[in-house]
Amino acid sequence: MNISIVTDSTADISTELALEHDIHVVPAILVLDGRSLEDGRGISREELYRQLPQMKTTPTTAAPSSGSFQNLYETLLQKGADRIISIHVSSLLSGMYNAAVVAAKAFGDRVNVIDSRHVTLGMGYQVLAAAQAARAGKPLDEIQKVIEEIRKRIHLVAMLDTLEYAHRSGRISWSRYNIAHMLKLKPFLGVEDGKVVRLGETRTRQKGVERLYQMLSELGPLDQLAVLHTNAEADALQVVDKFKAMVRHHPLIINVTSIIGVHVGPNGLGFVAVTD
Structure with missing residues (x-):
């Protein structure tokens, strides 16, 4: 067949x-300045994440x-x-x-x-x-x-550099955004049973990267690993270098699709791991 x-x-x-x-x-579909663009066409992921902080109108998706x-x-x-x-x-x-x-x-x-x-x-x-x-x-x-x-062996964790873009897109409340913004927190998110879940936060990016390392280490030997980022390639390369020895297949580095990235914002970092 x-x-x-x-x-x-x-x-x-x-x-x-x-x-x-x-x-x-x-x-x-990415909607940018009133134009509907197919994902991957019209603007690169790298350019979109560079421009996001200066954009007056927040891109949307469909x-x-x-x-x-x-x-x-x-x-x-x-x-x-x-x-x-x-x-x-x-x-x-x-x-x-x-x-x-x-x-x-x-x-x-x-x-x-x-x-x-x-x-x-x-x-x-x-x-x-x-x-x-x-x-x-x-x-x-x-x-x-x-x-x-x-699916049962897949684990996704992401650290956002800021909640600003999730707030812009209506994903979080004003109160939660204001608290995180004032404290400059680095929120952690995951996906469980199809839903985005909160996994806590850290006070600095360095602490956040260390927590990502710890979470990945605790998963043990891996079958596959993809390190996700939004224009944070240097950090992603460091993750791969640190963990490639515990992964059966060659790790991937992914500057994530614009459809997700507009809600995450620049400098996000995370991973998708498939355990043995």
Whole structure:
């Protein structure tokens, strides 16, 4: 059976990895100064994060239309796919999963839409595992089991440099923002069962980096590791250098998608780890 794998751009799967594993990516939408741009087009991630502090109008994000998913599903089926597995960002964080579900209705049981309950490489590692299983010729039910199994081993932690951008986008209250701003706290966030959860904070960035190191060390030997950042590549390289010996596969360094980064802001740092 020929099974095609589809995801969206918040999986943070590079163009090279997508081509290597035959993964089809639907871009999310970045709204910048009234213009709707497909994720990755019109402005680079690096340039966006450089410009964010000076922007008078906060960029916003949107899910692609259900028509975008439907057109891709139709194309893949016409090209010979027997079934499609479409894996998307947590339905509690975005409308992309729902848009894919609406599109899939036109194709009956030939399109299976899965809520990853995650974001960035927390979803991306599920997508890569599914693509590898599909290429190995595993049937649909086994690929679904592979996705569920790796999801249980995924851990995502992020340290924000500031809550300003989460506040701008309406993700947090004035009171919480004001307290964090006055104390110059570095908040920690994670993703659990599809929801963003608070994991405390530190008073300085150096203390925050040390806490990231501690949290990563406590996970023990790792199968895979992606170090996430928003224009904080030097810090990300240090994380990889410190932990690469405890990771089975080569670690990834990801300047995260603009769709996530506009809510995180510049100088964010974190990781997605897949435990053994």
